[in-house]
Amino acid sequence: MILLEIGSLRFLTDPIFDSKGSNYNFGTGIGGSVKLQDPVIPVANIGKIDAVLLSHDEHADNLDKSGRAFLPNAGIVLTTYSGGKRLSSPPDSLKNVRGLKEWESYEIKGSDGFTVKVTAAPGRHGPPLSSFAVGDVIGFVLEWPNQKDGVLYISGDTVQCDGVMEVGKKFKVSTMVAHLGGVWFPITLGLRLTFNGEEASKVAKAFKVNRIIPIHFEGWTHFKETKEDSMKAFHKAGIAEKVTWPELGKEIELDL
Numbered sequence: 001m002i003l004l005e006i007g008s009l010r011f012l013t014d015p016i017f018d019s020k021g022s023n024y025n026f027g028t029g030i031g032g033s034v035k036l037q038d039p040v041i042p043v044a045n046i047g048k049i050d051a052v053l054l055s056h057d058e059h060a061d062n063l064d065k066s067g068r069a070f071l072p073n074a075g076i077v078l079t080t081y082s083g084g085k086r087l088s089s090p091p092d093s094l095k096n097v098r099g100l101k102e103w104e105s106y107e108i109k110g111s112d113g114f115t116v117k118v119t120a121a122p123g124r125h126g127p128p129l130s131s132f133a134v135g136d137v138i139g140f141v142l143e144w145p146n147q148k149d150g151v152l153y154i155s156g157d158t159v160q161c162d163g164v165m166e167v168g169k170k171f172k173v174s175t176m177v178a179h180l181g182g183v184w185f186p187i188t189l190g191l192r193l194t195f196n197g198e199e200a201s202k203v204a205k206a207f208k209v210n211r212i213i214p215i216h217f218e219g220w221t222h223f224k225e226t227k228e229d230s231m232k233a234f235h236k237a238g239i240a241e242k243v244t245w246p247e248l249g250k251e252i253e254l255d256l
Contacts, residue, residue: 001013001014001015001016001039001067001215002177002215002246003041003046004142006116006142006144007110007112007114007116007144008110008111008112008114009050009051009108009110009114009116010047010048010049010050011049011050011051011052011053011108011116011142012046012049012051012052012053012074013052013053013054013055013140013154013177014053014054014055014061014062014063014067015043015052015054015063015064015066015067015070015071016035016039016060016061016062016063016064016066016067017039017042017043017046017064017066017067017070018035018039018060018064018065018066018067019035019038019039020035020036020037020038021034021035022034022035022060022064022065023035024059024060024061024064026059026060026185026222032222033060033061033220033221033222034220034221035061035064035219035220036218036219036220036221037218037219037248040248040249041249043066043067043069043070046070049073049074049075050074050075050076050108050110051074051075051076051077051078051108051118052070052071052074052076052077052078052079053078053079053118053140053154054071054077054078054079054080054083055079055080055123055137055138055139055140055154055156055157055179056079056080056083056125056135056136056137056138056156056157057079057080057083057086057087058083058134058135059134059135059157061216061220061222062157068092071087071092071094071096071097072094072095072096074096075096075108076096076097076098076106076108077094077096077097077098078097078098078100078106078118078120078140079097079098079099079100079138080099080100080120080135080136080137080138081099081100081101081136082099082135082136083097083099083135083136084097084098084099084100085099087099100120100138101120102120102121102122102138102163103119103120103121103122103170104119104120105117105118105119105120106118114144114145115144115145116142116143116144117142117143117144118140118141118142119140119141119142119143120138120139120140121138121139121140121141121153121154121155121156121163121164121167122138122139122161122162122163122164122166122167123137123138123139123155123156123157123158123161123163123164124137124158124159124161124163124164125137125157125158125159125193125194126159126191126192126193127159127191127192134193137156137157137158138156139153139154139155139156139158139164139167140153140154140156141153141154141167141171141173142154143171147174147256148174148255148256149172149174149210149256150171150172150173150174150175150209150210150256151171151172151173151174151256152173152174152175152177152254152256153167153171153173153175153176153177153207153209154177155176155177155178155179155195155200155203156179157179157183157193157194157216158179158194158195159192159193159194159195159199160195160199160202160203164203165203165206167207168203168206168207168208173207173208173209174209174210174211174256175209175210175211175212175213175254175256176200176203176204176207176209176211176212176213177213177215178195178200178203178204178212178213178214178215179194179195179215179216180194180195180196180197180200180214180215180216180217180223180225180230181194181195181196181216181217181220181222181223181224181225182194182195182196182197182223182224182225182229182230183222183223183224184224185222192224194216196224196225196229196230196233197214197225197229197230197231197232197233197234198233198236198237200212200214200230200233200234201233201234201236201237201239202237204237204239204242205237205239209242210242211242211243211244211254212234212239212242212243212244213243213244213245213246213252214227214230214243214245214246215246217230227245231243
């Protein structure tokens with residue numbers, strides 16, 4: 001989960017506000033996980049959110065119980081097309097959700113007229129043909145006026161695939177927020193459901209990004225690749241100087 005402040009607008013990705021020790025099952029045969037960290041910002045202190053960027057609604061490390069309860073408070077919730085159908089139906093019955101198909105865009109406009117264009121980027125949450133078990137996922141491309149070096153790309157939970165590589169062909173990506181963790185479960189026979197450092201490096205180099213911000217690599221027991229492992233991969237790829245590791249609760253200023 002990250003909080004983005006862009007101009008007058010505030011975005012929240014994949015909201016998770018449950019307390020440390022919460023235990024979740026990700027689905028029959030897949031496995032589960034335990035949350036290892038309390039939220040840095042309690043949900044009561046999060047403030048006004050113009051848009052939630054929800055890569056998918058089916059796994060608790062992207063949308064936990066408290067995060068789901070928060071969704072009605074956002075201006076709009078942007079997620080997968082299938083997720084939009086689920087969240088707008090009982091028991092959630094959200095009125096502020098919009099499911100996006102791949103490459104579909106939606107504009108978020110502030111009261112001062114400042115506008116951010118959000119485009120749904122393709123992703124695949126595992127090996128080919130895995131969507132029947134793990135569901136659909138999207139990333140997000142964010143564009144706003146006077147970007148100097150390119151767009152902001154948030155990968156969502158994905159592995160490298162043709163759809164992801166299309167992002168770098170359609171957009172000049174300046175900063176890539178990469179979901180890492182190298183997640184796999186026994187049922188996937190070691191095949192990953194998210195980037196590891198090596199794969200994220202390949203994507204970042206293909207996109208020729210200026211900066212990489214890794215997220216989704218700590219705080220849950222199901223993450224398989226540590227920060228140190230990912231750092232080794234970034235060094236081996238020769239792009240370690242482009243990596244900005246976030247610190248919990250600390251701001252990162254982006255100059256795009």
